[in-house]
Amino acid sequence: MLQSWSKLLDRVLIKITFCRTLPKKHGRKTRKDIENTIVSIRKALMEGNEHESKYLGVGADAIQYRMEKLSFSMDEILSVSTIKRIVKKHGLKVNKRERYIRVKSKKRYTILNPTQIDEMYQMDFVGPRFIKGYGAVSSLNLIDVVCNRVQIEQYDSKSRDNVIGFLIQYWRNNPIPRYLQVDNGMYFIGDFKYPRRFSRFIRFCLYVGVEVVFINPKSPWMNGSIENFNGWFDEKFWDKETFTSLEDMRAKSTHFVGQYNDLSAWKKRNKSLEQINPARILNNSLKIPLGKLPLTKGKIHFIRMVDNDGIISVRNETFEVGREFISEYVWATICLKKQTMEVFYRAKDQDTAVLIKKFEYKLSEVVKDLRLDIGKTS
The missing domain is CATH 1.20.5 (Single alpha-helices involved in coiled-coils or other helix-helix interfaces)
Structure with a gap:
């Protein structure tokens, strides 16, 4: 028995010694x-x-x-x-640009999981920044969260007129998304003097069939796609170039956007991304009543954190959802057709969100049907 173990040990030692003496394998040498x-x-x-x-x-x-x-x-x-x-x-390493670090919630704050091109956009204003000899300029940046295609435009003010005009121009040539996610800037959400009267931005999005998503206040990481692009915009465009005027910046930004979109498309060249279906483009012949936009049937979404009293605030109006959800994020959806607000929550061990509260959300204004001639299929 001892002799058998001795022979086995000898064979193992011989094999180890042989392997150590073999020349190391190298990959294919680079030309x-x-x-x-x-x-x-x-x-x-x-x-x-x-x-x-x-x-x-x-x-x-x-x-x-x-x-x-x-x-x-x-x-x-x-x-x-x-x-x-x-x-x-060759000693050509550079420090990596800081990216927005997402919190450990692993996106439990949202109930959306966009997988198609033109399904969901994020939008944000950058600025104001100052051009020497000209004045203040802000950039309105838009990104498709699935394919990373962007569109930007610069303005001398952060106004709702500029936001709506930007979207009209873009959606006359590109598909209208299902969702548009933004922060709580006044140019988007409006003032809170009358909680159930909605801003022209919200009314416009409802009018063209887009559901707006407002992230939790002071939580830019929830808009990670556009915030990462904003960092790229700062580093590669705003800080690198010298501008003389608003028009000069707009002219140069066209080349910047073109290169960014080309590289983004190249990075995703091997991924089989599907286009939203049907893809709707804003009808060019449609006259939009910007001066008096009606309320249109649709949905508005709000991501909110539950406070220490078990309450959330939506457009300066409070709703009690329960102390068991303190410090957790919930998803509140206002349905204008049903005139209700439903609140959803996704627990740590759950893949889907569940309805935890439902409130009446009566409106004093008539809510109209979505017009069928808003968009044309591309």
């Missing part, structure tokens, strides 16, 4: 000309002076994208890990 190209592209991206690449950033995916544009074959375009190794080898 020197390819390595030099990666170094040159990285340096050009870091300098940011080339017109065709100045807004792309400096990451490995941007290097891959530039190599494809420079007609390198897919076999010649190296992996992200290999590009990072080459960048580190």
Whole structure:
């Protein structure tokens, strides 16, 4: 018995010794000309002076994208890990831009899970910032949370007229989403003097069949997609360029948006993203009564945190949902057709939200049906 164990041990020791003496396997050696190209592209991206690449950033995916544009074959375009190794080898690393860190709730604050292009947008104002010799300028930024396509426009004020005009122009050429998520800025939500009278922004969205989602106050991380883009806008565009006027900034922003959207599309080239169906575009011949928009049947959503008394505040009006939900996020939906407000909550161990409260939400104003001629299918 001892002899058998001795023989087995000898065989194991021989195998270990043999494996240690084998030469280490290395991956395929990178061609020197390819390595030099990666170094040159990285340096050009870091300098940011080339017109065709100045807004792309400096990451490995941007290097891959530039190599494809420079007609390198897919076999010649190296992996992200290999590009990072080459960048580190040549001392070309840079500090990473801070991204919005999402809280540990893992999106339990929302009941939406958009998966289609043009299903859900996020929108936000950046600014005001000041152009020397001109004055204050703000940028209205819009992003599709699924495909990361963006559209931006700059204005000299944060007004509802500018917001509505921006959306009309965009939705006459691009599909109208189901949801538009924003913060609680007065240009979006309106004033609270009359809680059940809605702003022209809300009325316009209802008029064209869009459900507005208002995030919890002072919680920009809930709008993570647009906030991350805002950081990119600051770093790659606002802080990098010199502007002389509003018109100058608008002209330069077109190139910035084009490069951002091209790179975003390239990053998602291997993902099979579906378009919202049906895709509706705002009817060009439609005359929208902006001066007197009616209330239209639809829904408005609010993400709110329950306070220490078990209460939430929606448009300066309080609703008791229960002390068992203190410090938790809930989702409140106002249905104008039914004139009710339903409150939903998703527990930590649940995949779906459940209805926890329902309130009457009577309106003094007549609520009209959604017009069928608002949009045309693309």
